[in-house]
Structures are given as C-alpha cells and as structure tokens.
Amino acid sequence: MSWDKISKETSLLSWKDVMEVESYVYTLGVDGEVFLNGLKEGKILGRKCTKCGRIYVPPRMYCEDCFVENGEYVEAKGPYLDTFTIIYEDDEGRRLEKPLVIGLIRFRGCSGGLLGSVQGELKAGSEVEIMEYGIPLRVKTK
Amino acid sequence: MISVTVHPLKEEDLKRHPVVEDKPKARYSYTAGQALSVFLNGLKEGKILGRKCTKCGRIYVPPRMYCEDCFVPTSLWVEVKDEGVVMTAVASFISWTRERLDHPEIVGTIRLFPSTARDYVYPGLFHRICCSYEDVRNMTIFGKIVKARWKPREERTGSINDIECFEVV
Amino acid sequence: MRTNLRFRPVAVIGAGMTPFRRRMLDTPQELAWEASRRALDEAGLELRDVDCVVIGSAPDAFDGVHMKGEYLAHGAGGVRKPVSRVYVGGATGVMTAISAWYHVASGLCQKVLAVAEEKMSPGRPHPQSVFRYIWDPITEKPLNPNLIWIFAMEMHRYMNVNRVSKEDIALVSVKNKRNAKKNQYSQLGGDITVDDVLKSEVLVWPVQLLDVSPVSDGAAAMVLVSGDIARRYTDTPIWVEGVGWTLDNTSWPGRELAYPRYLENAARMAYKMAGIERPQKEIDVVEPYDPFDYKELHHLEGLLLAKKGEAPTLMREGFFDVDGEIPSSPSGGLLGVGNPIAAAGLMKTISIYWQLKGTAGGMQVKKSVHTGVAQAWGDLMQASTVIVMRN
Numbered sequence: 001m002s003w004d005k006i007s008k009e010t011s012l013l014s015w016k017d018v019m020e021v022e023s024y025v026y027t028l029g030v031d032g033e034v035f036l037n038g039l040k041e042g043k044i045l046g047r048k049c050t051k052c053g054r055i056y057v058p059p060r061m062y063c064e065d066c067f068v069e070n071g072e073y074v075e076a077k078g079p080y081l082d083t084f085t086i087i088y089e090d091d092e093g094r095r096l097e098k099p100l101v102i103g104l105i106r107f108r109g110c111s112g113g114l115l116g117s118v119q120g121e122l123k124a125g126s127e128v129e130i131m132e133y134g135i136p137l138r139v140k141t142k
Numbered sequence: 143m144i145s146v147t148v149h150p151l152k153e154e155d156l157k158r159h160p161v162v163e164d165k166p167k168a169r170y171s172y173t174a175g176q177a178l179s180v181f182l183n184g185l186k187e188g189k190i191l192g193r194k195c196t197k198c199g200r201i202y203v204p205p206r207m208y209c210e211d212c213f214v215p216t217s218l219w220v221e222v223k224d225e226g227v228v229m230t231a232v233a234s235f236i237s238w239t240r241e242r243l244d245h246p247e248i249v250g251t252i253r254l255f256p257s258t259a260r261d262y263v264y265p266g267l268f269h270r271i272c273c274s275y276e277d278v279r280n281m282t283i284f285g286k287i288v289k290a291r292w293k294p295r296e297e298r299t300g301s302i303n304d305i306e307c308f309e310v311v
Numbered sequence: 312m313r314t315n316l317r318f319r320p321v322a323v324i325g326a327g328m329t330p331f332r333r334r335m336l337d338t339p340q341e342l343a344w345e346a347s348r349r350a351l352d353e354a355g356l357e358l359r360d361v362d363c364v365v366i367g368s369a370p371d372a373f374d375g376v377h378m379k380g381e382y383l384a385h386g387a388g389g390v391r392k393p394v395s396r397v398y399v400g401g402a403t404g405v406m407t408a409i410s411a412w413y414h415v416a417s418g419l420c421q422k423v424l425a426v427a428e429e430k431m432s433p434g435r436p437h438p439q440s441v442f443r444y445i446w447d448p449i450t451e452k453p454l455n456p457n458l459i460w461i462f463a464m465e466m467h468r469y470m471n472v473n474r475v476s477k478e479d480i481a482l483v484s485v486k487n488k489r490n491a492k493k494n495q496y497s498q499l500g501g502d503i504t505v506d507d508v509l510k511s512e513v514l515v516w517p518v519q520l521l522d523v524s525p526v527s528d529g530a531a532a533m534v535l536v537s538g539d540i541a542r543r544y545t546d547t548p549i550w551v552e553g554v555g556w557t558l559d560n561t562s563w564p565g566r567e568l569a570y571p572r573y574l575e576n577a578a579r580m581a582y583k584m585a586g587i588e589r590p591q592k593e594i595d596v597v598e599p600y601d602p603f604d605y606k607e608l609h610h611l612e613g614l615l616l617a618k619k620g621e622a623p624t625l626m627r628e629g630f631f632d633v634d635g636e637i638p639s640s641p642s643g644g645l646l647g648v649g650n651p652i653a654a655a656g657l658m659k660t661i662s663i664y665w666q667l668k669g670t671a672g673g674m675q676v677k678k679s680v681h682t683g684v685a686q687a688w689g690d691l692m693q694a695s696t697v698i699v700m701r702n
Binding site: 147148149150151152153156159164166170172174178181182202203204210229230231232233234235236237238239240246249250251252261262263264265266267268269270275278279281284301302303 | 336440449453471563
C-alpha cells in the first residue's frame with residue numbers, strides 16, 4: 001500500500017470538452033402564452049385564486065397554497081418600483097459603456113412581480129410608468 | 143376535482159406556439175487526476191497501464207489510485223497486455239446526435255489479459271472493434287482474442303483514441 | 312418472518328399521473344401540479360394536510376433548468392414545507408417512493424406527497440445528445456458514443472451468455488405494448504407482432520426501434536401516510552412492506568454485463584424486510600423496469616423471479632403474461648406507456664398500488680393479488696431500487 005502521488009502540477013493532464021446540448025427550446029405553458037399575448041396588447045395580466053383571492057403575476061395555472069386551479073385573468077395595475085440595482089459589468093466581467101439599472105416591479109394588490117430596466121430618478125417605492133411591454137419591461141419612475 | 147388537462151404537441155405544432163430558445167455556453171476542463179494522467183501518458187507510449195491492489199490482487203484498468211472493495215490505496219503500476227477477449231460487440235447506425243450513418247460503427251468491451259473467463263470484474267476497456275458487421279450479427283466475434291491496433295507514434299496524443307481499434311489476431 | 316418491527320407502518324392512500332406524451336405544451340411545474348392534484352384527490356387530502364414533500368427528477372440538463380427538483384416546488388406542493396429531492400437516474404421513480412417511505416417510517420412526517428416529473432422535450436438536437444455527459448469524459452466520451460450503445464452491448468452480452476434469440480426478447484415489447492392499450496395514460500399502446508419488431512429500423516445492432524421505449528414528458532405522484540391514520544381516508548390502504556436500493560460502480564467495461572448483481576442486492580434487501588423467502592412463489596404481480604425489452608428479462612432474473620437465463624423461456628411460455636402466473640408490467644411498462652425518466656419508475660409503483668387496490672380498471676390482472684413488486688434501474692448500469700407492497 002502506498003500513497004505514490006505525482007505532485008508536479010504540469011505532469012497532470014486535463015481533458016477539454018463542451019456542453020453537448022446545442023440549445024433548449026422551452027414552451028411557455030398555457031398561462032405563459034396568455035401572458036405573452038397580454039404584453040402584445042399592452043396589458044400585464046395576472047390570475048386570481050378562487051379560494052384565497054391571491055393574484056399571481058405572471059399568471060399561474062394553480063394556487064401554490066390552496067392547490068386548486070386558479071380562476072379568472074385580471075389586469076395588474078398600479079406598478080411600483082420595489083427595489084433596484086445598478087450594474088456596471090457584463091456577465092464576463094467587462095465594463096459596460098453605460099451602467100444598466102434593473103428593478104423589480106410589483107403591482108398593487110398582486111403577488112409576484114416582473115423585472116424591468118429603469119429610467120428616471122431611482123427611489124425604491126416610487127410609482128412607475130411602463131414604457132415598453134416586453135420581457136424585461138422598460139419603465140420610468142414618475 | 144381537477145378539470146385541467148395536459149396539452150400534448152406534435153413537432154409541427156411547436157412552430158405555432160411562442161417559445162424561448164437558449165444555448166448554454168459551458169466549457170469544461172476535466173482533470174485527469176493522478177491515475178488517468180499516468181494512463182494517458184502510457185497510451186502515448188503504446189502501453190496500457192493498470193494499477194494493482196496488493197491486498198486483493200485486483201488489477202484496475204482504467205487505473206485507480208484506491209481499491210473500491212478493500213478501500214485502501216492501490217500499490218503498483220503494472221502493464222497489462224494490449225490483448226484480450228471480446229466480451230460484447232455492437233454495430234451502430236446512429237451517431238450521438240441521432241443522425242443516420244451509412245456504415246456501421248462497431249464498438250464493444252474487451253477483457254484484457256491477465257484475467258480469466260470466471261471473473262465478474264476484470265481489467266477492461268470500451269473501444270472500437272475492427273471486424274465486419276456480419277461478425278457482430280452472428281456473434282462470431284464474441285470470445286475472440288483481439289489485439290490493439292495502435293496509431294503510429296507521431297500521431298499519438300495521450301488519449302484513448304491513440305488506439306485505433308482492437309482487431310482479431 | 313418480519314424484520315420491520317422497528318419501523319412505523321406506512322400506507323399508500325392515493326396516486327395520480329398525467330398522460331405520458333412525446334412533448335407537452337405545459338411547463339414542468341404544471342405537469343407536476345396536475346399529477347399531485349390527482350393524487351391528493353384520490354387520497355381525499357388537501358395540501359395543508361401534507362407535512363413533507365419528496366420530489367424526484369432526473370438530470371437538470373434535460374429540462375435545461377438548474378436544480379430541477381426544487382424548481383417544481385410550487386407545483387408539487389413544496390412551498391414552506393420540508394422538501395427532499397432524490398435523483399438516481401432512472402431509478403429515481405421508485406427512489407421517490409422509498410424516500411417518502413422513510414420520511415414516514417422514521418416517525419418524522421405523518422403524511423408525505425411524493426412527486427416525480429420529467430420533461431425531456433426541450434433539449435436540441437435530440438434528448439439523446441443530453442446523455443452524452445453520462446460517459447466518462449476521458450476514457451469513453453472521445454469515442455463519441457450514443458447512449459443506446461451501452462444498452463446494445465449489454466443486450467448482446469445477455470443474448471450471448473444465455474443463448475437467447477431476438478425473437479424471444481421481442482415478445483416483451485409485444486406484450487407490453489398490448490398491455491398498454493388498456494392504459495389511458497399510455498403513449499404507445501397498440502398491437503404489434505414479433506415480426507414488426509424484427510423489421511423495425513436497426514439503431515445499434517442488436518437494438519431496433521421497437522425494442523426501445525420513447526422519449527417522453529410526464530409526471531406522477533403518490534400520497535403516503537402513517538399506518539395508524541391510514542384507515543381514516545380509505546378502506547384499502549396499500550402497505551409498503553419492503554424497500555431496497557443498491558449502487559454499483561460506473562466501471563461497466565470491467566464488469567460482467569449479463570447479470571445485474573446490484574439489482575439482486577437491492578431485491579434481497581427489500582425481500583428480507585418484507586419477509587419474502589421464495590420470491591417466485593410469494594410474489595403475485597411485478598413491474599420490472601423496461602426501458603428496453605431485454606431489460607425486463609434481465610431484471611426479472613435479478614429480482615429472483617427466474618433463474619439466470621431462464622426468464623426468456625418463461626416469457627415464451629406465457630408465465631409473465633397478464634393472465635399468467637406472475638403478470639409482469641400489466642400497465643404496459645415504459646415500452647408501452649412512455650419513459651419520462653423519473654416519472655416512469657413512480658408510474659410503475661402506482662401501477663402495483665392500483666393492482667393491489669383492485670382499481671386498475673382495464674389493466675387489472677385476473678388472479679387475486681396480495682404482494683406486488685415495483686423496480687427501477689438507473690444510470691450506467693449502476694443503480695437499482697425495489698419496493699414491495701401488500702394489501
């Protein structure tokens with residue numbers, strides 16, 4: 001029995017390879033498609049639970065607590081900036097030309113929220129106006 | 143009671159639904175570690191190296207620095223013969239991306255010597271076998287003694303592909 | 312001879328699943344929710360009654376989502392509850408049930424929801440390409456293998472050592488697809504003949520297209536509760552009497568492939584717990600894992616329901632048919648119903664549960680059943696899980 005190990009790092013080899021999947025194609029589910037169509041019409045849709053009344057944004061098929069199928073689709077109103085962050089580097093560490101501001105936009109009386117790029121004066125809690133209905137949203141503080 | 147149902151789709155239907163497509167960008171550098179580094183260098187020299195546990199006598203190919211049964215470090219480097227018996231062989235008509243191949247690719251596992259036909263575990267390699275499709279179909283390749291056909295020395299890079307295939311002697 | 316006196320008794324009181332199909336529009340969480348909802352409905356419970364959740368889901372790389380088990384949380388009732396994820400490749404389905412079992416058997420939880428889900432359709436170019444990293448990166452991947460190669464190698468070795476012909480093996484595919492006709496959740500139920508199997512596309516000789524189970528999306532769920540409250544919810548609780556699981560190494564090129572020793576180990580563990588001394592005499596119905604037709608024979612031998620090399624003979628004699636001595640895969644198995652990796656094993660467990668309860672509908676076997684076994688297998692010829700249930 002022996003512990004003969006090579007301690008010179010350069011004598012140890014490594015093998016290079018890549019992630020073999022070429023791409024993933026994710027389906028949105030029925031509620032995901034309803035949400036996307038809502039965005040095209042300039043609306044943010046949510047879905048309400050028939051038992052507890054909770055409104056899910058983006059809409060979800062079922063309520064995670066009551067565990068029943070959710071009911072009608074409602075339009076989420078009253079967007080406000082819950083929190084935000086300022087990003088200076090991209091995901092490979094390179095400096096961005098112009099810092100990017102990303103915020104979490106919540107809606108009055110609804111559960112959940114959406115990400116958006118934020119323009120205007122940055123203050124957590126301030127109401128926002130939605131400039132572009134996309135993923136992510138583009139909003140401006142009022 | 144539940145009323146929703148799931149929604150199966152055919153491939154053509156997928157075009158009519160909005161989807162999100164994404165490509166992962168992961169690249170990996172796997173360390174060969176102690177045992178496989180020596181193994182790969184051995185392949186470059188035209189040798190198949192194994193590692194022996196002196197407690198139970200088992201020879202590991204590909205080599206391992208510890209014995210999985212005795213759970214102690216293995217002790218010796220041994221060179222096993224580049225000859226062995228074909229345990230199983232198959233002929234593939236599909237590539238790893240599920241594309242159709244015109245000529246079958248024949249691969250299998252080889253039990254290398256020293257070992258006997260009664261061993262449940264033995265030094266073995268998974269590799270290509272150079273024989274005909276017929277030999278695979280009628281199973282005549284099973285149990286035959288095969289030897290490694292090495293690539294010429296200049297073309298060896300320290301990889302399992304330094305062996306071109308195993309062929310009947 | 313029972314040896315499980317230290318564990319609390321555990322009973323299954325509800326189960327549910329989605330149909331298995333090649334690709335679904337629904338998201339993974341929606342699939343999990345549908346199966347979970349059905350299971351809770353059959354059990355007569357609401358989510359707030361469940362105290363622990365177990366989620367089984369196979370490689371994250373299939374769905375393309377990190378921590379795929381936890382991702383299902385809100386669809387599997389796993390919000391603000393203790394949740395465990397299990398993953399042992401294809402053996403996950405039965406492992407999910409086993410994990411739920413020990414949550415209850417230990418006394419930690421009273422009522423557990425076990426959910427298994429898989430969505431294999433997002434990967435491109437083909438879900439099989441996702442399997443590429445199952446191989447050892449240095450000694451196996453450079454040969455550009457396709458996953459089917461390893462099954463073909465094992466199948467050919469099994470055929471060679473036991474002198475089995477392709478015709479005998481094809482009988483399994485014919486039987487399972489025929490059984491699947493009675494299963495409303497199945498993807499590929501139908502009547503095929505041995506000839507159809509032998510004429511189908513040769514993928515990797517000896518594996519042909521009709522020898523293989525399909526790629527699928529789907530989910531399944533089960534509710535397990537402590538024995539002392541089971542009869543509040545049902546007159547026919549189905550008791551989990553034995554569990555077993557074993558792992559082997561990934562050095563399959565250095566191992567005899569014709570016999571799965573790791574499965575025998577798991578089966579003996581489960582049988583000992585259940586007090587089964589003569590499996591062939593004491594087991595009434597079995598669901599062995601059948602991603603390929605030869606695998607069912609391979610596993611029937613590992614489960615000690617046939618002597619080594621004897622399974623093909625018994626299959627030919629009709630011993631394992633739906634009206635035979637020990638019906639095997641009455642649900643139609645993976646070959647008939649579909650193979651969403653993690654959900655498939657749990658589907659098999661649910662099939663035994665329904666057989667023992669007498670609610671299997673068109674799939675119900677004619678003889679009366681008292682003891683049933685479900686088994687799953689996973690990874691590179693490594694892992695096997697076994698569960699024994701009685702009514």
